[in-house]
Amino acid sequence: MTxxxxxxxxxxxxxxxxxxxxxAGLAMNQWHYFAIFAAVIAGLVLEPLPPGAVGLTGLTAAxxxxxxxxxxxxxxxWMLSGFSESTIWLIVGAFVFSIGYRKSGLGxxxxxxxxxxxxxxxxxxxxxxxxxxxxxAPATPSNTARSGGIIYPVVSIIPRIYGSEPGPTARRIGxxxxxxxxxxxAVTSSLFFTGLAPNAAALAIAKKTVNVDVSWVQWxxxxxxxxxxxxxxxxLLSYLTCRPEVKNSPEISAWxxxxxxxxxxxxxxxxxxxxxxxxxxxxxxxxxxxxxxxPLLGSNYMNATTVVFLVISLMLVTGVVSxxxxxxxxxxxxxxxxFTSLLTLASGLNxxxxxxxxxxEYAKPLAGLPPTSAMMLLVALFFWIHYFFSxxxxxxxxxxxxxxxxxxxxPGVHVPTLTLLCLYSLxxxxxxxxxxxxxAPIYYGSGYIGKGEFWLLGLIFGxxxxxxxxxxxxxxxxxxx
Numbered sequence: 001m002t003x004x005x006x007x008x009x010x011x012x013x014x015x016x017x018x019x020x021x022x023x024a025g026l027a028m029n030q031w032h033y034f035a036i037f038a039a040v041i042a043g044l045v046l047e048p049l050p051p052g053a054v055g056l057t058g059l060t061a062a063x064x065x066x067x068x069x070x071x072x073x074x075x076x077x078w079m080l081s082g083f084s085e086s087t088i089w090l091i092v093g094a095f096v097f098s099i100g101y102r103k104s105g106l107g108x109x110x111x112x113x114x115x116x117x118x119x120x121x122x123x124x125x126x127x128x129x130x131x132x133x134x135x136x137a138p139a140t141p142s143n144t145a146r147s148g149g150i151i152y153p154v155v156s157i158i159p160r161i162y163g164s165e166p167g168p169t170a171r172r173i174g175x176x177x178x179x180x181x182x183x184x185x186a187v188t189s190s191l192f193f194t195g196l197a198p199n200a201a202a203l204a205i206a207k208k209t210v211n212v213d214v215s216w217v218q219w220x221x222x223x224x225x226x227x228x229x230x231x232x233x234x235x236l237l238s239y240l241t242c243r244p245e246v247k248n249s250p251e252i253s254a255w256x257x258x259x260x261x262x263x264x265x266x267x268x269x270x271x272x273x274x275x276x277x278x279x280x281x282x283x284x285x286x287x288x289x290x291x292x293x294x295p296l297l298g299s300n301y302m303n304a305t306t307v308v309f310l311v312i313s314l315m316l317v318t319g320v321v322s323x324x325x326x327x328x329x330x331x332x333x334x335x336x337x338x339f340t341s342l343l344t345l346a347s348g349l350n351x352x353x354x355x356x357x358x359x360x361e362y363a364k365p366l367a368g369l370p371p372t373s374a375m376m377l378l379v380a381l382f383f384w385i386h387y388f389f390s391x392x393x394x395x396x397x398x399x400x401x402x403x404x405x406x407x408x409x410x411p412g413v414h415v416p417t418l419t420l421l422c423l424y425s426l427x428x429x430x431x432x433x434x435x436x437x438x439x440a441p442i443y444y445g446s447g448y449i450g451k452g453e454f455w456l457l458g459l460i461f462g463x464x465x466x467x468x469x470x471x472x473x474x475x476x477x478x479x480x481x
Contacts, residue, residue: 007048014039025361030352033067037345037388044342044434047451051434052334055341068348082344086305091339093308094148094442095332099321100276101153104269111157112263115256122173122244126235129155129177130184134231136281137188137195142304143430144438145284146195147185149308150277152442155181159448161256162246166447174448176244182431182443183234183461189427189437191227193219196427197304202396203423210404212419223424225476226468233464241460272318276311283307335445339390342435346390350398355388360402371412376470378403378413379421383429383466390435392426417477421469428469432462 017035022028040058044051062068063079082088101107118124133151140146159165159174166174189196193203193216207213214222266274283302302310315321326332349355366374382403389395400422407418430437434444434454444454 004048006046009046010039010043010048010054013042023361025357026354029067030354030357032065033062033348033352034354036062036065036067037349040342040345041387044338045451045455050334050338052337052341055338055345059341059344062345062348068352078348079344082340082347085340085343086303088336088340088343090142090144090305090308091148091438091442092332092336093305093312094144094152094439095329095335095445096308096312096315096321096326097149097277097280098153098156099325099329100273100315101157103325104273104320105263105267106270106273107153107157109260109263109266109270110154111161112256112260114154115158115161116253116260120248120250120253122176122247123235123239125158126176126180126238129181130231130235133181133184133188134191137185138192140195140281140284142284142438143185143189143196143427144442145280145304145307146188147181147439148442149280149284151181151185152439152446156446164246164448170448170450171243171245173244173246174446175453176238176242178443178446178448179242179457180235180238182439183238183457184231185439186428186431186437186461186465187227187230187234189430190424191220191223191231191427192216196392198392198396198426199423201393202400202426205396205400206404206419206423209401210408210415210419212416214420219423221480222420222477223473226424226472229472230465230468234461237461237464241457269318269320273315273320276314276318276320279314280307280311283310331445331447335441339435339441343390346388346435347394349388350394355385355398356402358385358388360406366406366410369410371410371414374410375407375413375418375421376474378407378418379425379470380466382422383425383462383469384432386429386436387433392430392437395429396426414478414481416481417474420477421473424469424473425466428465429462431465432458434458 014035017038018032020031022031036058040054043049043054043058047054049057059079063075066072066075069075069078098107101110114125114128118128129151133147136146136150140150155177158177159170159172162173164170164172164174189199193199199219203213284304284307312326316323366377369377382399385399386395389398403422404415404419407413408415430440434440434451436458443449449457
């Protein structure tokens with residue numbers, strides 16, 4: 001077997017960091033753990049092996065080295081901890097939903113209906129996808145359930161109608177459709193307090209740490225000045241950066257109408273799949289409300305992932321999908337191993353104290369800066385340090401208290417404004433990497449967005465979102481507060 005440069009670079013990066021002395025304030029085990037994490041990130045970018053294999057290898061190396069848990073049994077439990085994370089199974093469930101849409105024909109029918117109405121204009125199709133996410137966001141707190149479970153299975157059908165497949169033909173329209181859907185959900189996740197589950201956890205942390213609290217309306221009002229323009233900008237910016245080859249195809253609308261006619265009336269499995277998705281949406285919207293009971297289900301609370309298991313079970317019982325279909329869904333299991341490994345490794349950075357060290361070291365020079373400059377740099381830290389995380393919730397839990405405490409100690413910094421800027425960052429920062437938020441590995445795993453392309457687009461949109469946060473939201477908050 002030939003070892004190419006893509007294999008050498010991650011190993012070389014690990015070795016260089018490993019041999020360097022640990023920076024002041026870090027123990028050697030913390031530094032060596034970071035060396036493994038940095039090598040894994042390099043491996044995920046270059047892909048000398050499939051992403052799941054890269055993540056699993058890094059996780060194994062960290063576990064055997066015992067950087068977090070010297071005891072071998074405890075280290076193994078840490079290595080396996082990520083495989084029980086509900087978000088990961090929610091992602092797998094989204095792929096299974098996609099099978100149901102595909103096998104029942106419902107996804108094709110919905111896609112054809114969209115194409116019939118909007119297929120003559122690729123940019124218009126992007127706005128239709130964005131609008132779909134916007135309508136669902138206020139009442140769907142899980143962006144993975146919303147974008148990965150509802151939007152993705154539908155939009156994944158559309159490129160194939162245009163002859164756009166993962167690989168050489170991805171840029172015909174597939175890259176544009178997938179990226180627009182992903183970039184849009186980052187905005188709606190920040191626009192609504194109920195558009196992203198970690199928003200509530202982050203606000204609770206802020207209330208406990210610096211006694212800052214906001215209502216649903218205050219949250220929306222504070223971000224709408226940027227959120228609404230971004231929703232108008234995302235399809236256009238995606239269009240300019242992804243440069244779809246298909247731009248205007250008036251004949252496609254007529255073709256879609258003809259295909260719908262060939263499909264005939266709604267089939268049994270389509271009707272069942274429609275009902276199951278309606279059940280999933282209802283339970284996603286109401287299941288997290290403790291005041292609503294589900295006596296037939298024996299519970300007054302239903303986690304979003306539990307809903308996925310329920311609907312998948314019903315899909316199996318009704319014959320919409322078979323267990324063989326689930327086992328054969330290669331993309332789902334590749335993402336499962338990749339995201340699980342990375343989630344565990346990223347959470348380890350926090351557990352080992354590396355993230356806290358980075359945040360503390362970053363803040364030392366801020367004391368002598370003007371308040372606005374210090375606030376912007378703190379927001380920058382909170383936003384861009386998310387490259388080290390694959391969970392928005394763990395990011396908020398680990399970094400938000402540190403940033404808020406540092407900010408509250410700097411004379412002149414308006415802590416409520418700093419708090420809201422950080423809270424609004426949570427949804428937006430999900431766009432920056434293939435692991436930054438729940439839907440990310442789903443769209444990354446679609447095959448329509450290349451590995452390097454995903455990182456580049458994430459950086460471009462991340463910069464646009466971040467600059468908008470400081471240039472629009474910061475002065476807007478000062479005006480209304």
